[in-house]
Amino acid sequence: MPPQPIVLYRRRWTLLFQVPFTLLMVACLAYSVLLIYAADNKLLTLIGSVGAFTSFCIAGTFGRSAWEAYREREPVVVIDESGITDLRDEDSHTVPWQAMERVLLDITENTIRVKLRTSSTESAIGVIVKALQRWQRGGDLVFLLGGLAYDARQVQMALRAHYAAAVPRRSALQ
Missing domain, CATH: 1.20.58 (Methane Monooxygenase Hydroxylase; Chain G, domain 1)
Incomplete structure (x- = not known):
């Protein structure tokens, strides 16, 4: 199920x-x-x-x-079996679970921080730029939850369950 x-x-x-x-x-x-x-x-x-x-x-x-x-009465962030979707942007798209290496719900910052899987074909400069951006923002992608109604425990369990269902071999959810 x-x-x-x-x-x-x-x-x-x-x-x-x-x-x-x-x-x-x-x-x-x-x-x-x-x-x-x-x-x-x-x-x-x-x-x-x-x-x-x-x-x-x-x-x-x-x-x-x-x-x-x-x-605004429609949903803002959707976490489902396809991934995490932020609907606040004009060009909203879903980040699939398979593209994620790690997902972290940061309750103190009200964010979901995502580290994406790295490609082996990237140049050294591209890897350095991404590492610096990840260090500055706390992740490759950051979904802001400030101003949204949510239960942190329920979101944490949903993130863990969806990630484990989509990527069963390596569960790197923290």
Whole structure:
């Protein structure tokens, strides 16, 4: 019996915190703009300008994130018998289990790190470049799980079961 697929969605309950905070930042932005126009003092104008810029940046970031969480209702990451698929990209594709040498769920970083199998036909420079990229990112491929609703134990078991079913000879899941 093949393992059950795991489908990860965006956390929508965070909207309860993001929307009020975004509205608070919009109110701070409005107050800062009012302070800029009402103040005759250069110091108050400078403080209001910095406050307006900061409020705008924070409100924009949280507002966009809240809008994406509200709008996106379809799956974001799918772990099934064919591999791991990240659907957030425009050109989403599945990374097959046979192409993976090692899969690691990093709970502290909220990521799935994948080390791909290396080809024996690659040049020495290509191997060095890939090793440096792997060292910098923590793997050849990194699937970000931040902002997604998931149970770490369930994802870990699914990764282990799917990898073992697809690559039965060498189980290198950590």
